[in-house]
Amino acid sequence: MLPKGTEKSKELIEAYSFISPLLLFILLFIFVPVVGTIVTSWFKATTFLSEKFIFFENYRLLFKDVNFWQSAQFTFLFILVSVPIELFLGILFALVLNCTIPLRGLLRVCVLIPWAIPAAISARIWELIYNYNYGLLNFLFMKLGIIPKPINWLGTSLGAFFSLIIADVWKTTSFVAIILLAGLQVIPEELYAQAQVDRADFLQRFYRVTLPLLKPAIIVVLLFRTIDALRVFDLIYVITSGGPGGTTTSLSLYAYKYFVGGDFGYGSALSVILFLIAFFMSIVYVKLAGFSKEIA
Amino acid sequence: MKLKLGNLTKKFLSIRGEVVAVNNINLEIEDKEFFVLLGPSGCGKSTLLNLIAGLEKPTSGEIWFAEKLIVSMEKKIFFTPKERNVAMVFQSYALYPHLSVFENIAFPLRIMKTKENMVKEAVKKVTSTLEIFDLLSVKPAELSGGEKQRVAIARAIVRQPEIFLLDEPLSNLDAQLRLSTRAELKNLQRHLGVTTVYVTHDQVEAMALGDRIAVLKDGKVVQVGTPAELYERPANTFVAAFIGSPPMNFIEGSLFEEKGIFYIIIDNLRIKMPDSKVWNLKRLKSKSCIFGIHPEDIYIRREKTVQNFKTRIISVEPLGRDMILHTSFGEHKILILTKETEFKEGDTVNIEFNWQKTHIFEKSENGERIN
Amino acid sequence: MKEERKKIILILLISIFMLSFCLLPVIYMVIISLSKNPDFLSAEKTLRFTLKNYFDVLSVRSLHFTDYLKNSIAVSTISAALSVFIAALAAYSITRLNLPGKVILLFFVLVVSMFPQISLVGWLFKLMAELGWINTYPALILPYIGWILPLSLWILVSYFSQLPKELDKQALIDGCSRWQILFKVLFPVALPGLFSTFLLAFIFAFNEFMFALMLTADHKARTIPVGIALFQGLHGEIPWGNIMSAATIATLPVIILTIVFQKRIVQGLTRGAVKG
Numbered sequence: 048m049l050p051k052g053t054e055k056s057k058e059l060i061e062a063y064s065f066i067s068p069l070l071l072f073i074l075l076f077i078f079v080p081v082v083g084t085i086v087t088s089w090f091k092a093t094t095f096l097s098e099k100f101i102f103f104e105n106y107r108l109l110f111k112d113v114n115f116w117q118s119a120q121f122t123f124l125f126i127l128v129s130v131p132i133e134l135f136l137g138i139l140f141a142l143v144l145n146c147t148i149p150l151r152g153l154l155r156v157c158v159l160i161p162w163a164i165p166a167a168i169s170a171r172i173w174e175l176i177y178n179y180n181y182g183l184l185n186f187l188f189m190k191l192g193i194i195p196k197p198i199n200w201l202g203t204s205l206g207a208f209f210s211l212i213i214a215d216v217w218k219t220t221s222f223v224a225i226i227l228l229a230g231l232q233v234i235p236e237e238l239y240a241q242a243q244v245d246r247a248d249f250l251q252r253f254y255r256v257t258l259p260l261l262k263p264a265i266i267v268v269l270l271f272r273t274i275d276a277l278r279v280f281d282l283i284y285v286i287t288s289g290g291p292g293g294t295t296t297s298l299s300l301y302a303y304k305y306f307v308g309g310d311f312g313y314g315s316a317l318s319v320i321l322f323l324i325a326f327f328m329s330i331v332y333v334k335l336a337g338f339s340k341e342i343a
Numbered sequence: 344m345k346l347k348l349g350n351l352t353k354k355f356l357s358i359r360g361e362v363v364a365v366n367n368i369n370l371e372i373e374d375k376e377f378f379v380l381l382g383p384s385g386c387g388k389s390t391l392l393n394l395i396a397g398l399e400k401p402t403s404g405e406i407w408f409a410e411k412l413i414v415s416m417e418k419k420i421f422f423t424p425k426e427r428n429v430a431m432v433f434q435s436y437a438l439y440p441h442l443s444v445f446e447n448i449a450f451p452l453r454i455m456k457t458k459e460n461m462v463k464e465a466v467k468k469v470t471s472t473l474e475i476f477d478l479l480s481v482k483p484a485e486l487s488g489g490e491k492q493r494v495a496i497a498r499a500i501v502r503q504p505e506i507f508l509l510d511e512p513l514s515n516l517d518a519q520l521r522l523s524t525r526a527e528l529k530n531l532q533r534h535l536g537v538t539t540v541y542v543t544h545d546q547v548e549a550m551a552l553g554d555r556i557a558v559l560k561d562g563k564v565v566q567v568g569t570p571a572e573l574y575e576r577p578a579n580t581f582v583a584a585f586i587g588s589p590p591m592n593f594i595e596g597s598l599f600e601e602k603g604i605f606y607i608i609i610d611n612l613r614i615k616m617p618d619s620k621v622w623n624l625k626r627l628k629s630k631s632c633i634f635g636i637h638p639e640d641i642y643i644r645r646e647k648t649v650q651n652f653k654t655r656i657i658s659v660e661p662l663g664r665d666m667i668l669h670t671s672f673g674e675h676k677i678l679i680l681t682k683e684t685e686f687k688e689g690d691t692v693n694i695e696f697n698w699q700k701t702h703i704f705e706k707s708e709n710g711e712r713i714n
Numbered sequence: 715m716k717e718e719r720k721k722i723i724l725i726l727l728i729s730i731f732m733l734s735f736c737l738l739p740v741i742y743m744v745i746i747s748l749s750k751n752p753d754f755l756s757a758e759k760t761l762r763f764t765l766k767n768y769f770d771v772l773s774v775r776s777l778h779f780t781d782y783l784k785n786s787i788a789v790s791t792i793s794a795a796l797s798v799f800i801a802a803l804a805a806y807s808i809t810r811l812n813l814p815g816k817v818i819l820l821f822f823v824l825v826v827s828m829f830p831q832i833s834l835v836g837w838l839f840k841l842m843a844e845l846g847w848i849n850t851y852p853a854l855i856l857p858y859i860g861w862i863l864p865l866s867l868w869i870l871v872s873y874f875s876q877l878p879k880e881l882d883k884q885a886l887i888d889g890c891s892r893w894q895i896l897f898k899v900l901f902p903v904a905l906p907g908l909f910s911t912f913l914l915a916f917i918f919a920f921n922e923f924m925f926a927l928m929l930t931a932d933h934k935a936r937t938i939p940v941g942i943a944l945f946q947g948l949h950g951e952i953p954w955g956n957i958m959s960a961a962t963i964a965t966l967p968v969i970i971l972t973i974v975f976q977k978r979i980v981q982g983l984t985r986g987a988v989k990g
Binding site for chain 3: 058059061062063065066068069070072073075076077078079080081083084087139140142143146148152154155156157158159160161162163164165166167168169170171172173175176180181182183185186217220221222225226228229248249274277278280281284285298299302303306311314315317318319321322325326328329330333
């Protein structure tokens with residue numbers, strides 16, 4: 048029995064009060080830190096007591112920093128190689144998991160396991176697999192006669208690069224497969240039957256029915272995977288620590304090294320660059336996937 | 344309890360602009376009355392029900408429960424559903440899936456913090472009335488459609504509401520169950536003596552249940568009346584078309600008067616009315632009009648006379664006891680309900696309208712009744 | 715018929731590849747954890763079985779392995795539970811109350827979830843250092859909640875919007891207040907959804923690495939992924955047996971959760987991604 052005006056604003060206050068804890072946490076622990084990082088990047092801050100405002104000086108240095116360009120190059124190569132492989136394997140796994148085969152439930156669980164294991168822990172498993180002296184990889188390859196003597200996989204930049212790619216693919220293909228499987232399950236069975244009646248063979252059915260209908264799911268997966276690969280850190284930190292010779296240092300890892308070294312200003316500038324890339328990528332993707340439409 | 348709606352209006356803002364879901368509705372629903380809101384989907388009947396329940400706020404207008412003003416946007420009065428003591432049964436029944444049947448029925452009482460022994464007492468009473476006593480420990484997911492509906496009704500009546508609101512409660516039941524439940528519902532309402540507002544799009548249901556029916560279209564009340572009134576004197580072509588099965592025939596034609604004698608003209612057919620006082624014509628703005636006639640008010644004659652005319656049978660639908668004949672007369676399609684069953688496709692028959700039961704409507708957008 | 719046969723063989727081959735691809739590293743981890751000599755694959759050595767690695771990591775206090783595990787479980791449980799609760803309140807507001815600007819809000823949350831962790835962690839470190847919270851639970855729990863909230867929110871919004879609105883209306887008519895609707899109707903009905911969101915949130919927090927690496931210093935708050943990543947053993951040589959047994963113990967709960975609640979996890983993951 049409240050007046051109309053206050054009744055309306057009371058509803059509004061109620062709606063906002065339910066959502067305010069969420070906003071508070073996201074603002075305080077995600078948004079403010081990002082803004083804080085941007086501000087920090089304008090300072091020369093070796094220890095946090097002696098900060099000196101230098102505005103864009105860090106960014107000027109950064110563009111002349113060979114190591115920055117190297118890590119940027121590595122990061123993008125990492126995305127360009129790992130994401131397509133994950134997508135390919137993910138589609139393959141999803142297609143198989145979508146078939147009516149015995150033990151399908153068991154297969155699905157097994158596929159989920161790499162996803163569930165913390166990246167840092169799986170990185171250590173891979174570190175051991177790549178071990179020069181008694182790693183599984185050298186053992187298997189020598190037994191199969193592929194290589195005559197052990198190879199130091201992590202010793203060369205190319206070897207280290209692909210070692211990281213394989214570890215990343217192992218860890219994340221599950222996610223891709225699960226999301227695509229959900230996309231596949233939405234496609235009605237009758238469509239395949241119809242295509243079969245229309246005399247489309249196995250491959251034609253895949254290209255003309257499955258793939259077009261799977262497109263929304265593929266876009267979503269690409270979005271998540273690209274952004275994730277852009278921020279890659281855990282795996283590299285554990286397996287190569289950026290080596291050999293800094294050739295596998297991702298942007299995240301490079302920035303981290305400055306934070307650990309105490310140069311928060313420069314580390315922040317690096318983080319801001321990474322943030323901007325991720326931000327624009329997500330905006331582009333979100334537009335591409337038509338998210339705003341779907342929410343409305 | 345008597346329910347009164349005064350100048351009730353509800354507007355929504357949607358992407359396509361402002362939508363007037365309920366447009367200046369005035370209704371008085373009598374104490375203990377079974378009142379039906381009938382209309383096609385999107386006519387605003389469910390919004391009206393929500394307004395009575397307090398689930399939505401009107402843009403303007405008033406609602407009275409007996410002598411108490413419950414809603415008045417002008418006087419800034421609004422009672423929440425909690426303060427109203429209305430009960431409602433939704434089309435989907437909205438049973439709480441996590442609670443047993445007993446707890447579902449007891450839910451409104453628990454919210455009112457009723458004492459445990461009284462809760463048990465009340466639930467026991469309604470469940471024996473509705474014969475669902477043996478379902479008390481079951482979860483809603485295990486119930487059949489009919490059982491769910493009974494539980495929803497039990498939950499609605501357990502707290503002895505002052506007004507009982509039903510939103511298409513029978514439309515999720517299969518045809519046979521719908522028929523028997525309809526009768527039970529009416530008995531229950533009589534037995535409880537609760538003012539009831541019932542929303543449906545099914546005219547048969549409305550006719551069977553309602554003491555009175557309000558026909559709604561585009562947020563407005565088109566006509567209020569008893570089932571017989573709606574059937575015998577529909578206010579316009581909309582109501583006439585909505586009520587009756589098989590539906591009323593509409594035939595475009597014209598009417599003219601010559602020396603106190605009325606003539607009907609349909610295409611090149613001209614029929615002289617036997618008695619000019621058959622129709623109590625209010626006004627005759629234009630000569631052209633629409634004749635409406637129920638299929639059972641058309642007679643088949645063996646002899647050709649000046650009162651009847653020939654039509655050709657296009658198809659026949661035997662209903663068992665009766666038969667529907669689809670006939671054509673020039674461009675016009677005419678349905679006839681007859682007890683005689685010897686007709687077949689391609690036959691021609693002489694038909695005669697029962698002029699006393701012929702409805703004459705204006706040939707306009709609204710199609711107002713003019714006799 | 716020929717095509718059918720080809721298809722079956724193809725599926726079989728891919729299945730075998732898939733299975734070995736996914737499981738081989740895990741099996742390898744378990745074998746190493748149970749072997750006395752992790753180097754058994756090098757020339758002419760044979761595997762010798764032992765449980766000593768497990769005894770070591772579980773009983774040698776100075777390895778602090780049990781501390782890490784305890785920290786991980788505590789931090790992940792608290793962060794997951796709080797974030798699910800907070801996200802549930804927000805999802806209620808978004809799906810049920812007339813919240814203006816909810817589309818923009820969901821969009822904002824989605825974009826926020828794609829921020830790189832590295833662009834937060836530097837400032838968070840400074841903040842926690844200033845507060846004197848480095849190496850404490852709150853230093854991890856608070857950022858974790860913020861970090862997991864977008865995911866939880868998206869899953870729960872999609873879940874809540876599937877629950878019939880008539881339930882709320884019915885509860886209103888039955889005399890419930892907003893909080894009563896939430897706690898007596900919506901939350902109990904949405905319990906499976908809340909639970910699968912909690913599981914996902916837990917796994918996300920349990921697997922988190924960078925915040926834990928930066929914001930903890932030792933066994934007082936360090937979590938298990940960081941603990942295992944930095945595990946160097948007591949004497950020079952990398953103690954692979956210990957590391958792998960620790961890894962096995964740490965992954966076991968997550969793997970069991972995954973196996974038992976596979977359907978719920980998949981549901982949650984796809985709700986969070988595809989539906990969005």
